[in-house]
Amino acid sequence: MKPYYWESQYGNFGDDLNLWLWDFLLPGFRETHPETLLVGVGTVLNTALLPADGHKLVLGSGYGYGALPDMSDRSQWDVRCVRGPLTAERAGLSADMGIVDPAVMVADMPEFKDLPKIHRKSFVPHWETAIAGIWPAICETVGLHYIDPRGEAKDVIRAIAQSEMVVAESMHGAILADAFRVPWVAVTTSESINSFKWNDWARTVGVSYAPRKVPVSTRAEAMIKGARFWGVDFKDEGAEVAADPNSRVIDGGMLVATREPRQTKLRVAAKQALAMPSTFALWQASRAEPQLSADAVLAERKARLLAVMDGVRRDYF
Numbered sequence: 001m002k003p004y005y006w007e008s009q010y011g012n013f014g015d016d017l018n019l020w021l022w023d024f025l026l027p028g029f030r031e032t033h034p035e036t037l038l039v040g041v042g043t044v045l046n047t048a049l050l051p052a053d054g055h056k057l058v059l060g061s062g063y064g065y066g067a068l069p070d071m072s073d074r075s076q077w078d079v080r081c082v083r084g085p086l087t088a089e090r091a092g093l094s095a096d097m098g099i100v101d102p103a104v105m106v107a108d109m110p111e112f113k114d115l116p117k118i119h120r121k122s123f124v125p126h127w128e129t130a131i132a133g134i135w136p137a138i139c140e141t142v143g144l145h146y147i148d149p150r151g152e153a154k155d156v157i158r159a160i161a162q163s164e165m166v167v168a169e170s171m172h173g174a175i176l177a178d179a180f181r182v183p184w185v186a187v188t189t190s191e192s193i194n195s196f197k198w199n200d201w202a203r204t205v206g207v208s209y210a211p212r213k214v215p216v217s218t219r220a221e222a223m224i225k226g227a228r229f230w231g232v233d234f235k236d237e238g239a240e241v242a243a244d245p246n247s248r249v250i251d252g253g254m255l256v257a258t259r260e261p262r263q264t265k266l267r268v269a270a271k272q273a274l275a276m277p278s279t280f281a282l283w284q285a286s287r288a289e290p291q292l293s294a295d296a297v298l299a300e301r302k303a304r305l306l307a308v309m310d311g312v313r314r315d316y317f
Contacts, residue, residue: 001030001036001037002036003018006043012149013150013156014041014103017041017103017172020153021040021103022038026309036055038059040061040102043194045068045071045091046063056077057312058079058080059080060081060082060083060100062101063087063197081098081099083201084203085200099301099305100201100304103176103179104175104302105302107176112157112180115161119145122144122146125149125189128225130150132224133216133217133221134275142286147160147173149170157176165182167184174198178205178298179298181292182292184290184291185291188214189215189227207292216229217278222234
């Protein structure tokens, strides 16, 4: 088998963990059934992403974007479980097949066991937020450890596990925090946040998704997200950015500057002043009451997922 995952050109730890998680859950899977694509962690049940031909084994994937594939052809699709009940409902599957996001199993890997706590509170933004914001500087101001979701997946996950509390805009930031029993608070910097996929996972472990709103931190970030920044609406700014030779297209048709202006002390100070609403909102979020799923609920979901893995080993190995 070959693991399938959505690959961002910038890196995104929640997708990149597919590169090694399945070697832990299904040792030897790469040496069996070369015709099968293992469709695992991620919001990848989308006709625009998955190949139309070939055999697919679905283990915990989710829906959230685009058109859902027709998975009724058993010769091409072996759907063992999906991320949550919302994906199951959309796909016409029984609710009990919406077990949990398989990323929760990372916490069972020996290399992540018994890690010392070295960060009091951390912030994990969405990877798009990390591209054009000034969140490292904001985190330094409000006393948060900044975790870049574009970093090497194991380093990102280790930093989450070594935090005492996490503020998460990244869904997998919250999923991994919950898996490591780290209390977390959800935030969002975008009005177009995909709440479907968050709620899909949240319902499996009995938590709620009610993100605290945090404004974008820069004009460039507002352009990428089609947001407002200091009263200016950048919803229709795509054409202007496209005409800028300092810009280029990135995933999903969004645009981001590739060459930053020279960062003088005055420019940096101005940026930090303009980001004060973002700074204050993130500070408030870091002091909000965090949540955590119940130990028994998480353990039951993990046990169900492991039972599915046992079935895959019987049928494929």
